Amino acid sequence: MVACLNKPLQLTVTEVTGRNGTRYQCLEIDITVPQLEPAVLGKLDLPAELDQSRGLVLWGSAPIWLYSYLIKRCRALPWVGCYSVPLGSFVIVASRCKEMVPGDAFQLVNKSQCSAILIGGPPNSGKSVLCYALARTLKQEIADKNIFLQRAQWDGEGNWFAQMKNRPLAEELSKRSRAKGSEQFFLYHANAVSSMREGMELVLVDFGGMPKPKDVVLLHRCTHYIIISSKPEEIPKWHDFCGKRGGLKPLVVIHSVREKRLEVLPNQKFLEIVAGPWERGETLSIPDELLKAVLKLLTC
Known part of the structure; x- marks a missing residue:
């Protein structure tokens, strides 16, 4: 785990495993203040350890405008997905490769998990x-x-x-x-x-x-x-x-x-x-x- 600390926002690069055993690069979002202000975007840097040659799953509770900004910042990556807790899956929202089509969902968490x-x-x-x-x-x-x-x-x-x-x-x-x-x-x-x-x-x-x-x-x-x-x-x-x-x-x-x-x-x-x-x-x-x-x- 490598963290990029941008108070009041922290972005952490981790790895998650799909139900099929595939390892995915993940960017976990942690907001450290009660109310995140849009001005934070002006000072926001992505972690240096983010692998630009791999796709990325965005994970965490955050405003829609922050998700939109991160998707735009990561548009050069092969694909970007957003994790959905109810689905237990990440959904492809942007893609530059044929294998990952927007709207496709890939399960990370088994719904039967305890x-x-x-x-x-x-x-x-x-x-x-x-x-x-x-x-x-x-x-x-x-x-x-x-x-x-x-x-x-x-x-x-x-x-x-x-x-x-x-x-x-x-x-x-x-x-x-x-x-x-x-x-x-x-x-x-x-x-x-x-x-x-x-x-x-x-x-x-x-x-x-x-x-x-x-x-x-x-x-x-x-x-x-x-x-x-x-x-x-x-x-x-x-x-x-x-x-x-x-x-x-x-x-x-x-x-x-x-x-x-x-x-x-x-x-x-x-x-x-x-x-x-x-x-x-x-x-x-x-x-x-x-x-x-x-x-x-x-x-x-």
């Missing part, structure tokens, strides 16, 4: 504990379903971290296994999530750290999101990151507290609860309301 829930929130909110407890509860409640928890985080805290009774040793091992910063980190996990959605019936994605522009490639591989936060003021940032920039559907918002508590808040758009505590090695189950919200994705 849902993928990105679980995120600010540090010290209980996210990793929630992920483990949710995965554990789902496997107990629906043992006949294939559920997978993907730990897309830097700290190296897998399920073993939640299961170990020797907490000092667990902390030491976590420090040793902490990942180093890498441009490829979230691209690797994005591709892994795409692959797992082919064979699983539900994928949970433990998203590590605070939102950054380069992390959007992982969002594009998910369908829904859960926010868990001990800081109410941080929740809008996560809605912006997951919902507006990633195009994901909100599933649950958890206001994390340290005391034993469960309160369902009035919200018609998604489940919103106050819940706690989320203690490592102690919290092994989740509220019934949360379980029901997640199980709905398996019956859609």
Whole structure:
């Protein structure tokens, strides 16, 4: 993955795989502000790593005028397509070669792919504990379903971290296994999530750290999101990151507290609860309301 950072807009060159196994060049669009102004076009550069000899798939939530501009800028390429989430395909919109005709659609995502829930929130909110407890509860409640928890985080805290009774040793091992910063980190996990959605019936994605522009490639591989936060003021940032920039559907918002508590808040758009505590090695189950919200994705 190579990124071209043009705040308030980021363009990232990646690779996507078609259902037929063909690899396609992709330009992922990430808007980093609530309202993108057309003036950004005057300073917009395409990534230097864009291969002009290959076709290109445009991918991401963006205004029509930005898509129109990018299609025009890429008119020298063999062909240009735009990805459609409902179709799970990219549609050819401009072409200089006979093999790719405008209107043709090429499937990238199998319609039968399962849902993928990105679980995120600010540090010290209980996210990793929630992920483990949710995965554990789902496997107990629906043992006949294939559920997978993907730990897309830097700290190296897998399920073993939640299961170990020797907490000092667990902390030491976590420090040793902490990942180093890498441009490829979230691209690797994005591709892994795409692959797992082919064979699983539900994928949970433990998203590590605070939102950054380069992390959007992982969002594009998910369908829904859960926010868990001990800081109410941080929740809008996560809605912006997951919902507006990633195009994901909100599933649950958890206001994390340290005391034993469960309160369902009035919200018609998604489940919103106050819940706690989320203690490592102690919290092994989740509220019934949360379980029901997640199980709905398996019956859609």
